Amino acid sequence: MTAGRMLVNGQPGDTVSANDRGFQYGDGLFETIAVRAGAPLLWERHLARLQRGARRLRLELPEAAVITEEAARLCRGSEHAVLKVIVTRGPGARGYRAPDDPRPTRVMHVGEWPYPLGVADAGAAVRICDTRLSSQPALAGLKHLNRLEQVLARTEWGDDFAEGLMLDFAGHVVDGTQSNVFAVIGDVLYTPDLSQCGVAGILREMLLERAAVLGIGCRVEPLPLDRLCNASEIFLTNSLFGVRPVTRLEQRTYAIGEITQILKKDLGRADATV
């Protein structure tokens, strides 16, 4: 990261207070957003998720117009990049109690596109992580800054897999460390319920909407690992690569199936990612 591509509370900079509750407690939220032709994609949806998360954490957000303007300013001139937005509860005194007069901190950073071009056309080899996700309805679905479970999971492999899927302690598949997961079983599309843990991605949300429009039956429910393994099609979604087929899960291989291709094509048009 370089200071020139980062704004901290609207000013070029690359540091935050060591006193910030984001640093002290992970008391904040983030968004990871694809940038194309100088603009953040699906900005309204990312902003809406940030607002929903802030309500759940009772975290005061900066004005929507302010962060929208800053995001637009920072993305200008970037053809193909990633925008990361972090909002925290800001500096605090000692102790978990939130300040009476919080001054939220916002950090925006535009960085290099992390994937090879065309990554979503190449099938992904995926593993099952040993690190499990704990159940916490108060935080489930949120893209918050407490990410040690994902950090631990990511220590489990190197370059040999594109992603790792994480299970909860009941043995249900929840999501990937950086993506959501879908499976076609019979002619129904399944994606895990995220009411206990996991991050509810923007692309997941869009995909559920588009599947309904296209008449593809879709169910959101707990997904045991053996059900996933026996799916005819599996794919991942996130805001950067869109829809990415899984062609291998541990030792088992999968074809890039018809429903995956239909949704990939449809989402590709809808969000202009990839």
Place this chain on the structure above:
Amino acid sequence: MTAGRMLVNGQPGDTVSANDRGFQYGDGLFETIAVRAGAPLLWERHLARLQRGARRLRLELPEAAVITEEAARLCRGSEHAVLKVIVTRGPGARGYRAPDDPRPTRVMHVGEWPYPLGVADAGAAVRICDTRLSSQPALAGLKHLNRLEQVLARTEWGDDFAEGLMLDFAGHVVDGTQSNVFAVIGDVLYTPDLSQCGVAGILREMLLERAAVLGIGCRVEPLPLDRLCNASEIFLTNSLFGVRPVTRLEQRTYAIGEITQILKKDLGRADATV
């Protein structure tokens, strides 16, 4: 916090990189330490816990001699204060994967003593938090930087209670937001098992050792809330106030019992807190 009382990687300062994995993911550990007569109390034990936590997170710590010297330097001249030490995995590129060549970040801060003098002699009024602790053996016991559960719990009350106790989803009492809890039931001392969640405090560790030396029977096991409520004595421990009797739990009142007083006196000598 003021820059003069803070060291960041050994230098006076009060900021960290916005790129630091502590800020991005809560990827780090901390210690909260009582300072008396210019020195951090129980430093060796705090350092040892930091090292144990680092091993579990596979986090590379700065040299023990370096952080010991910096802590000593920063505490010099402080009669009655709090030292907070934070160590993170340092700056990182995008993504959860740990850098191949990590440069850990250390932040040390000496701040004002947060309690009235003699706080541990005054009985504490304690509540039961609605926010539950999730079970995650991979992180249980660690004083790590993912503290959103405690932040949410602390939003539940204002000044009307000294502490809130948190339960797991099975209804067992785990710990307070900033303390561990002990209960005398019959003539046995109980403290919750922390293999699934909670923070294993330094004073809890010392107290278990001292109870054994003093011949007080002690059991570490899951503690259902109704068992706690029916205890004859309840007390809290942490590194700042030492042993603090609970005189009220929600609506129920408790006397400051004999075992509490014995341990309080004994620990007071052993660690010189309060």
